[in-house]
Amino acid sequence: MRRPSARQGFDVQVFEKTHGPGGRCNQLQVDGFTWDVGPTIVLMPEVFEETFRALGRRIEDYLTLVRCDPNYRVHFRDGSDVTFTSELCTMGRELERVEPGSFQRYLAFMAQGRDQYRISLDHFVGRNFNGVSDYFSPGVLAKIFKARAHRRMYADVSRYFQDDRLRAAMTFQTMYLGVSPFESPAVYGLLPFTELGVGIWFPKGGLYAIPLALERLAREEGVTLHYGRAVERILTEGGRTTGVRLAGGEVVSADAVLCNADLPYAYEKLLDPKDAPFKRGEKLRFTSSGYMLYLGMKKRVPGLLHHNVMFGRDYAGSFDDIFQRFRVPEDPSFYVNVPTRTDPSLAPEGKDSLYVLVPVPHQHANLDWAVEGPKVRAKVFQRLAELGYPDLEADIEVERVFTPDDWAGTYNLARGSAFGLAQNFFQIGPFRPANVDPRVKNLFFVGASTQPGTGLPTVLISARLVTERLMEWAHKQGVVLSPRQGVPAVEVAA
Numbered sequence: 001m002r003r004p005s006a007r008q009g010f011d012v013q014v015f016e017k018t019h020g021p022g023g024r025c026n027q028l029q030v031d032g033f034t035w036d037v038g039p040t041i042v043l044m045p046e047v048f049e050e051t052f053r054a055l056g057r058r059i060e061d062y063l064t065l066v067r068c069d070p071n072y073r074v075h076f077r078d079g080s081d082v083t084f085t086s087e088l089c090t091m092g093r094e095l096e097r098v099e100p101g102s103f104q105r106y107l108a109f110m111a112q113g114r115d116q117y118r119i120s121l122d123h124f125v126g127r128n129f130n131g132v133s134d135y136f137s138p139g140v141l142a143k144i145f146k147a148r149a150h151r152r153m154y155a156d157v158s159r160y161f162q163d164d165r166l167r168a169a170m171t172f173q174t175m176y177l178g179v180s181p182f183e184s185p186a187v188y189g190l191l192p193f194t195e196l197g198v199g200i201w202f203p204k205g206g207l208y209a210i211p212l213a214l215e216r217l218a219r220e221e222g223v224t225l226h227y228g229r230a231v232e233r234i235l236t237e238g239g240r241t242t243g244v245r246l247a248g249g250e251v252v253s254a255d256a257v258l259c260n261a262d263l264p265y266a267y268e269k270l271l272d273p274k275d276a277p278f279k280r281g282e283k284l285r286f287t288s289s290g291y292m293l294y295l296g297m298k299k300r301v302p303g304l305l306h307h308n309v310m311f312g313r314d315y316a317g318s319f320d321d322i323f324q325r326f327r328v329p330e331d332p333s334f335y336v337n338v339p340t341r342t343d344p345s346l347a348p349e350g351k352d353s354l355y356v357l358v359p360v361p362h363q364h365a366n367l368d369w370a371v372e373g374p375k376v377r378a379k380v381f382q383r384l385a386e387l388g389y390p391d392l393e394a395d396i397e398v399e400r401v402f403t404p405d406d407w408a409g410t411y412n413l414a415r416g417s418a419f420g421l422a423q424n425f426f427q428i429g430p431f432r433p434a435n436v437d438p439r440v441k442n443l444f445f446v447g448a449s450t451q452p453g454t455g456l457p458t459v460l461i462s463a464r465l466v467t468e469r470l471m472e473w474a475h476k477q478g479v480v481l482s483p484r485q486g487v488p489a490v491e492v493a494a
Ligand SMILES: Cc1cc2nc3c(=O)[nH]c(=O)nc-3n(C[C@H](O)[C@H](O)[C@H](O)COP(=O)(O)OP(=O)(O)OC[C@H]3O[C@@H](n4cnc5c(N)ncnc54)[C@H](O)[C@@H]3O)c2cc1C
Pocket: 001, 002, 015, 016, 017, 018, 021, 022, 023, 024, 025, 037, 038, 039, 040, 041, 042, 043, 176, 229, 230, 231, 232, 260, 261, 262, 290, 357, 410, 411, 412, 418, 419, 446, 447, 448, 449, 453, 454, 455, 456, 457, 459, 493, 494
């Protein structure tokens, strides 16, 4: 996903290894069934609106966003469930069923989440940092404490809820960022707030409608897109990049390179370590991956909402398995997405498209996916059978599988990590690899593994931030940009 800088006067050429836009936000179509490959949830719709507004467009002219309410249903191992909704009275009834007295505290939790959301967008996520001292200025430090970025998510949520089920239901959202709630900063309380306070949204046609809309926008702005053209090397010489070499050997010269390929992969595979060493590379931590099932069902599956979360038995232990022991939890939690609940056109009439995401470790020597995959699959169907869907497997018409090896192979995601570099305290803000290389000053980065972080809205913000960097660079070079007239050439390695 990328926001082009063509509007600012750059001549933008995009080289993308796959055969269309989207990257991880891709789409799979088989025999009339359609699935989003990666993201399924639009949070923070205002960031998407802002992207279109920045280019003088209205998002409504490109995308139809539909609100999903109820948001999702979570199923616990004891057979109970809770349906989450932004409708306050219903939400109150649901929470009180599980933990009497919790609704009042839920409102306080939401109020804190709103503060965290605003502080994060205004002070951490929405701006470039010029080094650690910039981050730790007295003003920003005060905000860190107010947003509770110094506390752990699970411990913080436990101040509001006593019941383990609600603690799990209000913390699992850190897995949208591929990190454990036991390790991630409490500032991610902003995630349940955005879901419940701002809503979960879905573009008609599926999430893939977003890259299609951005692709249209990019073309209208004069960006040239080259699909099926992998970059083999980002060329560097004397502390500058001079362009890229494509697979097949063609060299494309450029005044600057903006790399959207996963940053750790780019440093490890596309760059010469002599010119652009990957500092801290060995020490950096990665997010989890996802074992995916894309199922086309012969008939509709009653009882499932658009978004469903199935919790496994040992909530805390499952994160230790994924992030420390690098093994698939014995009884894994997983997420089932049924996009046909909101947009029936995504499957043939009377049928359903199902997407199952099982959070699993990133690639590791412990895990051979040819062996693990079928075991995980069997566990998913066993759990779904226990939840009242004993014949689900027999009702499959079409099935596709994606493992951490596929995430690595298809999109060049380092370690097959689905969400990029982890977002623990020491890998956010200025501690996260920067969007401009410290030595090669005309080499820029955008996307999930650079600042500010992962998730669709965040990578759109990343595009805005790197555009500011590009403009600063152009200004320092004394380059006069003529908006939309195409000077100077900028190479974008997708
Ligand atoms: C399973 C899953 C579920 C998710 N769910 C959500 C969700 O519900 N909501 C949400 O907001 N976010 C979600 N995310 C996160 C979100 O998808 C990512 O943060 C975001 O899409 C990352 O965008 P990006 O541009 O950084 O990377 P990418 O989309 O991976 O783009 C990088 C591009 O670079 C290309 N590339 C790589 N190497 C080369 C090369 N050498 N030459 C040319 N091209 C190259 C790749 O093919 C790819 O197109 C999810 C991610 C996954 C995997």
